[in-house]
Amino acid sequence: MKFSTLIISLLAASMAADEGDARRISEFVMLEGHTVTDNYFSPLPHEYIAEEDLPKEWDWRNVSGHSFLTHSLNQHIPQYCGSCWAHGSLSALADRIKIARNAVGDDINLSIQWVLNCGGGVAGSCWGGSHTGLYEFVKAQGFIPYDTCMPYLACSDDSDEGFCSAVDTSCSKHNVCRTCSTFASKGGTCSEIDIFPNATVAEYGTYNLLSWNRVHKIKAEIYARGPVAAVINADPLLEYKGGVIKDGGLLDMIPDHIVSIVGWGVDESSDEYWIVRNSWGQYWGEMGFLRLLTGRNLLGIESSVAWATPGQFTVANNYPCGEGGGGCGGDADQTNGPHTTQFYKDPSLDIEAVQRSLKEGRHVSL
Template sequence: FFFAMSLITPVFLLVLCLGATATYRSEFRPVAGHFEKGLVSSALPHTYTDFSALPQAWDWRSVNGTTYTTRTLNQHIPQYCGSCWAHGALSALADRIKIARKARGNDITLAIQYILNCGTEAAGSCHGGDHLAVYDFITQTGFVPFESCQLYAACSAESKEGTCKYGNYECSPINTCKTCSTFKDNGGVCNAIEIFPNATVKEFGRVHGAKHMKAEIFHRGPIACGINANKILDYKGGLVDVPDAGREIDHIVSVTGWGYDADAGKQYWIVRNSWGEYWGEMGYIRVVMGDNQLGLEADCAWAVPGSWTEVNFPCTEDGTNCQKGNRTQ
């Protein structure tokens, strides 16, 4: 599968996701013949937005008392994995599904591990990847399973960290959706599930610049954005205002809204990281808006959900004998 890299940067960058105790390094993977792309069939929000009418603050975590964001994740357990690009992209997509469902029912969370298992060539691995390529990969394959199909293992096929060297993370039916019937000593086996709950992507693309980002977030939901992680490794709270800091992207996050700091007299981005809730402000960070600080406004990706499973495809407990179900939007 082919994936697009940003025209904003002069080289093709494969983003390396940094952890709070990691040594800074950037990982590049030049890939000839890949250009900016997307799948756009409807009007982009910035073309119909009255920017003067946008609110001073907008936070999808609480809109009229309703939470439209999904949970904060930690990419670094059970061992380190540079999968921020997949976390940022799928967290934003899951948020948008929740918005489309009007926060009805249980949250739908998506299988990041499936992207690591099957999207290595197209999108990335534990050694880095690209947020837009996640959406491209989903449109190419036609789906992303729900998280209950593949729990996050923080592994990809080439990773030798921790437990990764003992497992099989190559793309296969069982590494797409699976369940295990009982203990191996009792004759149990793990089976691939043929028919499983999943979600799709209808449109995707890139957005950059504060005004266009605000329009996209306000009208359609959170987005996945690149950021320079150097100045946030030790972040413990407060407003990040570092106009002289580097803007080279080495990490991916999701932006869920914006706010206004009356003391500073500045708007800021509300950013969800994938380092767990022990970090920052319960896993979030606030970055001053409008000057592309930390490179946050340079390279963002969005996706419009297509369909998602609302009524399951019932299978027996061991994952066999699945019956065809219904998928509704």
């Protein structure tokens, strides 16, 4: 067993054993079907970006006046669902797709509900999951549909919250991508769509407490390739109203939640902090974000940080269907990827461009 697998498993097991708050469950769960926490071959960003070359501050919400983040989400509506692991992991992946496109075109948002429908044995459900489990699942499937195929319902087959008991969340073709033509009273039907825009995962991996100089590694990863998914203990965040979290009593807490880290900054006291996106809606925290000190593992945020790179993703309406989902053209086999695609170029393929961007204080999309 790799050290990263061991660390993640121990963290998840510790949290499960430590649950005592009746209000919350641990949403960070390692499932038995999840066996591969690291699957990559490209050089990691810290191998070609020196710590002293990184900018003092970096925030993907504002790079030269442009945001490279997709829209924020709320995992708790239309009913409660412990799917933070899917929100944090997929928002980071979608942000990386936006970065790869240099923020050109409509945002590509990935289907959390499809993962809830189909990824229960590896990725997770409304009762919890893991960031690396999600990345393993999507890579193994060979695709993930966009959320216009299967929007978020906050339901999985093991949840009976709200209207979930009346919703079909089985992993059928109907629950991968579908649309409805008109009202049933007008003769309308709902149909599965066989050919649909989708994205893939090329590589994924982790940084954890055993990672030497982990802050440098996490920052280099964020700068070079985009936001990352990270575990955290959410209990002290329930009533968070803003500001930089610095409480030394929050060191090395056992994580039970997953968020994404989108950058870092420095406050008026010259203390460096992580910029973290949560999945509790924009009414919470600092418009859905929080800040906390780097390098201290506050709330356990540096104990298991996961990243994934996209492989390819649909950028044009390749084989359009009719409004009711019929009349689609082309090869329906999605395992070989979408037909009209953009292929991701890892920054390690053009290290000179990365070095130029660091010197010029900007980011270069490859």
